Amino acid sequence: MTTTISRPSGVHTIPRELVHRIAIAEVFVTSIAARSEAEFVTTAQLPRSHAYFGDHTGGLEFRYDPMMVMEAARQSGMAVVHSYFGIPFDRAFLLRTFNGTAAAGPVWEIEAQPAELELVTRITRLYKTDDALTGLSVEVEVTRRGVRMLSVDSKFSWIERKQWDLLRRNVRKAAGLSDLFTEALPLGTRATPAEVGRQLASNVVISSPRTAGDATIATLVSDTNHATMFDHPVDHVPGSLQIEACRQLGVSALNSRTGCGTAALDSVQSNFTGFLELDRPSEITATVVTVDDGHATIRATIDQFGRTAAHFELGFTLPFGARSDR
Incomplete structure (x- = not known):
């Protein structure tokens, strides 16, 4: 472990390279400290408005987005890896699983001041290759003023850049593609914002x-010019974009089935088993599994080249008045 980084909470954000961001405005973590070799505390501040995370309908624009809090948890994990386990910045990271479960209640409300969060990150498992640390499983508990907001767990690994380059070339070659990604597919026609619970077409x-x-069913739209989803250049579809695509398809499916309007995401289970290429179409398929007492569950997959690259289960809280199927 390296020396503890000590920064006063709320004064400024930690260095952007610690959380794999280019835009300083996209950094939410404001301090980091170690309690032990396996437990770390970070603080984060959520802005009251955000062009992407704050863009919702049906009253959800007045509440923080669980995906924004999951992003703060992701940043916390990255900061711990680089600051306390000495993992170099040139490593390429692979997300294996990313799960979150939100608490109910007023803890999500946007108030007159930005939300100040505390995140406790616990290392639950170390993964090693030839005695070198190459991955972690982590759990993150997020609270706001001492009230539980969200529980997150994830599994991720990292490899040297030369290994990454070889892996990506082999994956693309097996799919009949050129060795190197150069340009994403044209955007195509998007759903209307109202169909998916958004206000902005972008x-x-x-x-x-x-x-x-x-x-x-829908086709994934990957806008590589989007300031948040593609904060920095990548050669494949990011996991957070995949989750958002499933959320938007789930919102549409639930509205069609129950007339509920914009359902509120309250849980995410994700398992990433392969790369999704930006220069080939990806198809998302969602099925409503349950609708019961104001809550619904959907299962979704994303397919490309005739194989499934990711599996998801998302939970939604339905607006009052949409308690059963039509």
Whole structure:
């Protein structure tokens, strides 16, 4: 472990390279400290408005987005890895799982001041290759003024850049693509913002949904010019964009089934098993599993080249008045 970084909470954000961001405005973590070799405390501040995370409808624009808090938790994990485990900045990271469960209640309300969060990050498992640390499993408990907001757990690993380059070349070659990614597909036609619970067209990440039996299907829209989703250049579809695509498809599917308007995301279970290329189309398929007593669950997959690259289960709280199927 390296020397503890000591920064006063709320004064300024930690260095952006610690959380894999280029834009300082996208850094939420404001301090980091170690309690032990396996437990760390970070603080974060959430802005009251955000062009991407704050863009919702149905009253959700007055509440913080769980995906924003999960991003703060992701940043906390990255800061711990670099600051306390000495992992170099040139390593390439692979996200394996990323899960979150939100608490209910007024803790999510946007107030007159930015939300100040405390995040306790616990290392639950170390992964080693030839005695070198190459991955972690972590749990992050997020609170606001001592009230639980969100529980997150994830598994991720990292490899040297030369290994990454070889891996990506081999994956693309197996798919019949050129060795190097150069340009994403044209955007295509997006769904209307109202279909997916957004106000701004620029934040819509799927095509207009269609139904096939019990399934709702859409094509992924990857806008590599988006300031938040593509804060820095990448050669594949980021995991956070995949989750957002499933959320938007789930919102649409639930509205069609129950007339609930914009359902509120309250849990995410994700398992990433392969890369999604930016220069080939990806198809998202969502199925409503349960609708019961104001809560709904959907399962979703994202497919490319005829194989599934990621699996998701998302939970939603339905607005009052949409308690059962139509």
